[in-house]
Amino acid sequence: MSAVWKYFKVCEENDAVANCQICKVGISRGGKDKASFNTTNLIRHLKNKHPAEHAEFMQTIKPKTSHQLTVVEAFKRKEKLPHDSEKSRKLTQKIAEMIAMSDQPLSLVDDPGFRMLMEYMEPRYEMPSRRHMTEKALPALQKKIIDKLIVLLKDVPDVAFTTDIWSSSVCPMSLLSLTAQWINSSFVLCRATLHAHEFRGSHTAERIQQEIEKMLNNWGIEKKRVHVILRDNAANMKRAMLDMGVQSLGCVAHTLQLVVHEGLLSQRSVTDTLANARKIVGHFKHSPLAYSRLEDIQVDLNMGVKRLQQDVQTRWNSSLYMLQSLLEQKRALSVYAAERTLPATLTAHQWELMAKTAEVLVPFEELTRDVSRETASAADVLPAITDVFSRERKSKTRESGQ
Numbered sequence: 001m002s003a004v005w006k007y008f009k010v011c012e013e014n015d016a017v018a019n020c021q022i023c024k025v026g027i028s029r030g031g032k033d034k035a036s037f038n039t040t041n042l043i044r045h046l047k048n049k050h051p052a053e054h055a056e057f058m059q060t061i062k063p064k065t066s067h068q069l070t071v072v073e074a075f076k077r078k079e080k081l082p083h084d085s086e087k088s089r090k091l092t093q094k095i096a097e098m099i100a101m102s103d104q105p106l107s108l109v110d111d112p113g114f115r116m117l118m119e120y121m122e123p124r125y126e127m128p129s130r131r132h133m134t135e136k137a138l139p140a141l142q143k144k145i146i147d148k149l150i151v152l153l154k155d156v157p158d159v160a161f162t163t164d165i166w167s168s169s170v171c172p173m174s175l176l177s178l179t180a181q182w183i184n185s186s187f188v189l190c191r192a193t194l195h196a197h198e199f200r201g202s203h204t205a206e207r208i209q210q211e212i213e214k215m216l217n218n219w220g221i222e223k224k225r226v227h228v229i230l231r232d233n234a235a236n237m238k239r240a241m242l243d244m245g246v247q248s249l250g251c252v253a254h255t256l257q258l259v260v261h262e263g264l265l266s267q268r269s270v271t272d273t274l275a276n277a278r279k280i281v282g283h284f285k286h287s288p289l290a291y292s293r294l295e296d297i298q299v300d301l302n303m304g305v306k307r308l309q310q311d312v313q314t315r316w317n318s319s320l321y322m323l324q325s326l327l328e329q330k331r332a333l334s335v336y337a338a339e340r341t342l343p344a345t346l347t348a349h350q351w352e353l354m355a356k357t358a359e360v361l362v363p364f365e366e367l368t369r370d371v372s373r374e375t376a377s378a379a380d381v382l383p384a385i386t387d388v389f390s391r392e393r394k395s396k397t398r399e400s401g402q
Helices: 040-049 051-061 071-078 086-101 106-110 112-121 130-154 205-218 235-244 252-265 268-285 288-300 316-328 330-339 348-371 378-401
Strands: 008-010 017-020 026-028 159-167 174-183 189-198 226-231 248-250
Touching: 017 040, 026 040, 040 051, 086 106, 086 130, 106 112, 106 130, 130 189, 174 205, 189 205, 205 235, 226 235, 235 248, 248 252, 252 268, 252 316, 252 348, 268 288, 268 316, 268 348, 288 330, 316 330, 316 348, 348 378
Parallel strands: 159 226, 226 248
Antiparallel strands: 008 017, 017 026, 159 174, 174 189
């Protein structure tokens, strides 16, 4: 709406007329219908009859002149920010936080695309070197987080821990981790990974005990404040916790893994079937031509193009995904086998065994996912395990009835 309406108001009896709020005179709006209305007559009236108000009105519509940069200002805009300036330090800190939170490689600061983005966002910012990020920015961020965690843990009476020894997927080393969980004064569940460092040498109970005690001492956490330590079911872990004199419990997910391997996947008939299934999936994984033909068959059968899942023998849930993918593509695989040779064949009994194995594993896979969630607690674990037992009892009852 034009600023001129500050001085006029539409006439209630005739909307083609606007009444001046200063002298109360009616002024035509330029026509008799809304399509022809304009503010030309109103502005002219202000100019001729009310010069002060007209001057005020003109100030509101006067275009703002752009400020012409001086030579000094222009050069300043091209100067790089000093490394110790507040803005430069803040940007470097944010880049360090992004690397830490998003698991980005330190080489990100050398990446041409990222440097181009930062140059566009802030031309004056000079990207720090990878060495600066390694030796200064990230250690400063780590110290900041450590100081905050020490304050948060200081007055917590009981802290629960999770520990494990695991191998890195990117380099041949063993890592010992320690994660803390506690409830704060607002009754909110908090968690933080306190340690994840290289654990070299023999994994004896004595060495595990020494390392975990050292970790606790570094954070100023006395043993009496250790509520429980969740661990795997290995004998060295059990002995280490016992010798420390702290309460410990076996991980439910690890226990489930042992149950599945020892109770089901160790059976000869199952292992033979899985071996054949693995060969079939491997055939398509290593032959683009074979996969192309299988995809053509899937399209012809209106099944939708889906790839077979290869399993990892140490992860039983991946074996479940492999079985499910094969069962889903049974028709397509049958057509393929009729035309071409597969490295292994699955008998009718093995197809049936695959279906039953998958049926048994599904509840365990669901339970493993539930108890492995970051927010999982005993309140989730106990009902979930009860549900699995209930399903198994119903399944046995159904089979005995048949």
